[in-house]
Amino acid sequence: MIENKAIAEKLREIADLLEQQKANPFRVNAYWSAARTIETLPEPVEERLRRDGFSALLELPGVGEGIARSISEYVMTGRMSRLESLQSGHDPVALFEQIPGIGPKSAHRIIEILHIDSLEALEMAAHSGRLKKVPGFSAKKIELVQTWLSHVLGYRKPRLEPQxxxxxxxxxxxxxxDRQYRKKAEDGELPTIAPRRFNPGGEAWLPIMHVTKQGWHFTALYSNTARAHQLDRVKDWVVVYFYDDRHHEGQHTVVTETRGADSGKRVVRGREKECGDFYSEQGETSENAD
Structure with missing residues (x-):
């Protein structure tokens, strides 16, 4: 059984890394507070989780849904992908391979087609119908993935339909x-981490940015996936993770479009039409201003 002290140590490591990477102080304090709560509990968190379920974690002082998911993932799988991402950029293939029914090929397809690399993003893709776009994912297989993710992350169905x-x-x-990240990264204004993948020398080259804007907390970094390296798009593809104070969270990859009306412009994968509408509105605003 995983001891509360071990869980608290992981949460403190996240708090330390967030502080080093100049994240929002409130976010840093949230992890410190959760660590104190976990360490002082009179019973093992694992026992509480297995007996009363994911909702029991949310009843603990200072433990929001995002932190609860990290705790649940650590108890169920022995890893905390949020910590791994902050440390050195986790390996999304290995992360997805731990899910029953997903092998190396399926994991690569998920990453290349959906541009996601976290369990939370996969969970939303499974429930929104996007996972159906990946070859080899039948309704039965998607249901198995949903069941496993629900067990590990404590998923609660969205209040709204996917559309x-x-x-x-x-x-x-x-x-x-995306624009702010690329500018600050180019100007050398961001802290860097040493990714484990495609980095034999262990060099700390991957810039990471934490920022809060319009009620959303963002973490941005270049994509360090096999596909990005193969296509020489590491310094083009930017992965943006986000969450708000109500614990809505997700991620998107921003890339330079190579075809269509918006060729040459930055677009958010999975939301290309909205980007097209956004650029059209921007153009109309500029014309009206003239």
Missing amino acids: QQTEEPPVGLLLYI
């Missing part, structure tokens, strides 16, 4: 974060 979901930052804001 009604609006619990994401607007594309204009995502494009702004």
